[in-house]
C-alpha cells in the first residue's frame with residue numbers, strides 16, 4: 419500500500435468507526451471485573467548473567483558497608499529465605515533497626531518495596547542504593563564503594579566481564595548489578611502454581627479447601643492476590659505498637675531519625691512506627707503497612723512488620739480474630755479443619771529453599787602508584 423492509500427484507508431476506517439459509534443452512544447458494557455485471586459508465578463525474568471554474577475559477588479561483599487563489617491547477606495541470609503530470623507533487624511554498628519527484615523525471594527515481582535511502601539518495586543537498584551548508603555543499614559559512601567571495588571581484583575574481573583574492559587567501576591552500575599542478582603532469586607514453582615495455571619494436578623483435598631476459603635469465606639484474597647499474594651498496597655491490621663521498640667533506645671533513635679528524614683511533622687513526638695503515614699503524611703495512612711508476600715513464609719519467621727508473631731498459626735489467628743484495635747479486618751469464624759486447610763495452603767507456597775551459592779570475598783591488591 420502506498421503512503422497515500424494507507425492514509426485514505428485509515429480515514430475510511432475512522433469514518434466507519436464514527437458511523438458505528440455516533441456521538442453520545444453508550445459504550446459497550448465492560449466485562450465484569452474478576453475478583454482478585456492468587457496467581458501462578460510468571461516465567462523467570464531474563465537477566466544479563468554476567469551482570470547478575472557481579473551482583474552476586476557484591477551481595478556477599480562486606481566492603482560495601484562503611485566499616486567493612488556487614489554485607490547484604492548479613493541481614494538477608496540465603497538459608498533463611500534471605501530474611502534474618504530476628505523479630506527486628508539489626509542496624510549498622512551502634513544502631514538497631516525498628517522493623518523486620520523481609521525475605522527477598524521473588525522480590526522483583528513486588529510493586530512497592532519496604533514495609534511502608536516508600537520505594538518503587540520497578541526500581542530495585544534504588545532500593546539497593548538505599549541499603550548501601552543509608553546510615554542505619556550499611557552506611558557507605560557510593561564513591562568510596564567504587565574505589566574499593568577497583569582495589570579488589572576478583573571484583574574488577576567480574577566488573578570487566580559484565581561491563582567491558584574500558585570502564586571504571588561506577589556506583590549506579592554496581593547497584594544495578596545487585597538488582598540484577600535479585601532478579602534471579604525466584605521463589606520456586608509449586609503444585610499450587612501448576613493448579614492455578616490450569617494444569618491437571620492432584621492437589622490434596624485440604625489444599626483445595628484452603629484455596630476455596632482463601633478466595634471465599636476467609637476473605638484473604640482481598641489483600642493477598644497476584645503471583646506473590648500481595649496487592650502491593652498498605653493496610654492497617656491494628657498490630658499493637660511493639661514494646662521491643664519502645665524499650666530499646668537504639669531502635670527508638672533509628673525510628674525517630676527515620677521520621678525526621680521522611681519529613682514527618684513533629685517527628686520527635688511520634689514514638690510508634692507510623693508505616694505509610696511517614697511517606698504520605700495522610701492521617702488515614704497511620705499504621706498502614708504494605709501487604710507482604712505469602713511466598714516462602716516457612717523460611718522467613720517471625721512475621722509482620724515488627725516480627726511480633728512467631729508462627730504462621732499465630733498470624734492466622736490474629737487475622738481471623740479481626741486483627742487489633744482500629745484495624746481493617748473483620749473477624750471470621752472458622753472450624754479447626756478450615757484453619758488447618760488455610761495453613762496447608764500457606765505451607766504449600768513454601769517449598770524447600772533452592773541452593774544459593776554464596777560468594778567468598780577476595781583480597782584487596784595494592785594498585786601500582788601513578789597508574790593512568
Ligand code: HEC
Nearest residue numbers: 489490493507508509518519520531532533545546549555
Ligand atoms: C542491617 C541490615 C540490612 C542490611 C545490611 C541490608 N538490608 Fe535490605 N532490608 C533490611 C530491612 C530491615 C528492610 C526493611 C526496611 C523497611 O521496611 O523499612 C530491608 C529491605 C530490603 C529490600 C526491600 C524488600 C521488600 O520486600 O520490600 C530490598 C530489595 C533489600 N532490603 C535488599 C538489600 C540489599 C541488596 C542489601 C545489600 C546492598 C541489603 N538489603 C542490606 C535490612 C538490611
Ligand code: HEC
Nearest residue numbers: 636637638641653657707708709710721722723733737746
Ligand atoms: C485487609 C487486608 C488483608 C486481609 C483481608 C488479609 N491480610 Fe494478611 N496481611 C495484611 C497485611 C497488611 C499484613 C502485614 C501487616 C503488618 O505487618 O502490619 C499481613 C500479613 C500476613 C501474613 C504474615 C506475612 C509476613 O511475612 O509477615 C500472613 C501469613 C497473612 N497475612 C495471611 C493472611 C491470610 C491467611 C488471610 C485470610 C485469613 C489474610 N492474611 C487476610 C493484609 C491482609
